[in-house]
Amino acid sequence: MEFQQLTLPQTDVSQPPPQLTAPSALATNATLLPSQSGGGSSYGSHHRNHYHPHHGGSGKPGHPYFKPFNPGGFQRPFGMTQDDFDGKRLRKSVMRKTVDYxxxxxxxxxxxxxxxxxxxxxxxxxxxxxxxxxxxxxxxxxxxxxxVTTRFVKTATNKMRCPIFTLAWTPEGRRLVTGASSGEFTLWNGLTFNFETILQAHDVPVRTMVWSHNDSWMVTGDHSGYVKYWQSNMNNVKMFQAHKEAIRGISHSVLSY
Structure with missing residues (x-):
């Protein structure tokens, strides 16, 4: 068996290398296609597509296949766009005024x-x-x-704008409970004046509320004549109809707890 010897082509180094007219495969994803003279539509610099060897998207406007290469990290000479954020944005911190007693x-x-x-x-x-x-x-x-209170401190507004008919401080003095015409209880923080909890306590407007002498029970009355007993954690334990008309005032006897 005879083998033929392969002959390799000889490179002529005396001539200069040929000029490349197509972009090199080693080009980065930030290399833009040159503008073509003649047929096809011309677009601005922000519509030029990036070169990709497997996606011949020449002359197609829209978003590029890849983001421009940024060798300097996130220190860009232009502002960041919505695509640069991944997830939710951090809320700006708000300083709340408070009265610390x-x-x-x-x-x-x-x-x-x-x-x-x-x-x-x-x-x-x-x-x-x-x-x-x-x-x-x-x-x-x-x-x-x-x-004597001569200095205005704060105005707090509930989510549902409606009249407030009654209010009472909790026994420890840290929260304020308000009764609205919608039948809701709203617990407000006594230091920062923001609401903490909203509770649907009655089906009709709440007209009055008062705490017992031992600070263990809160008694409320509504526009339909119903009376409800509440614990300090706003848990309703008792309800009965005391009158057929609206209850506008409740008081405990001296000997009651």
Whole structure:
């Protein structure tokens, strides 16, 4: 058996290399096709397609096959678009105004050990440096001017705009319960003034609410004459119809708990 020897073509290095007219296969995905003179429609720079060897999308407007290559990470010279975000955007933090009364209560608990009455209590001075020395209004029983409210603090609006017929503070003083004409209870935070919970308590407007003497029960009355007993966690335990007309006031007897 005889084998023929293959002869390789000899490359002429004396001539310059030929000029390439088509884009190289090693071109990056950011290489744009050159604009063609003649047939076909011409589009702006934002409609030019990127070259891809397997998707001959020449002259087709629209979105490119790939995003432009960015060697500098996310530091782009232009603004970011919607395609650059993956997921939900972070909400901008909002600073809530608050009235923090805990400092005055702690101060009253500290000074009650050695304070007999107004004779041992320091008089409040009209300077900012005396703000840490302020006490709650219950400590100034001999000076009722301390409890005069002259400064507007906050306006809170419920989701469903309707009249509010009654309200009451919780026994610990941290939340405010309001009864609306829609029959809903709304619990408001006493520090930041935002609502925490909305509860459908009655089918008709809530007219009155009051807490028991031992701060364990809240009794409410509505426009149809029904009375409901509520626990501190807003759990309804009892309901009965006391009158045929609207109940506009409820009070506990002195000896009741």
């Amino acid at each position: 805990n400092a005055s209560i702690v101060k009253a608990l500290e000074t009650r050990l050695w304070t007999r009455d107004h004779r041992d209590r320091h008089a409040p001075q009209p300077e900012n440096i005396y703000v840490p020395e302020l006490l709650p209004p219950s400590s100034y029983l001999d000076n009722p001017s301390n409890a």
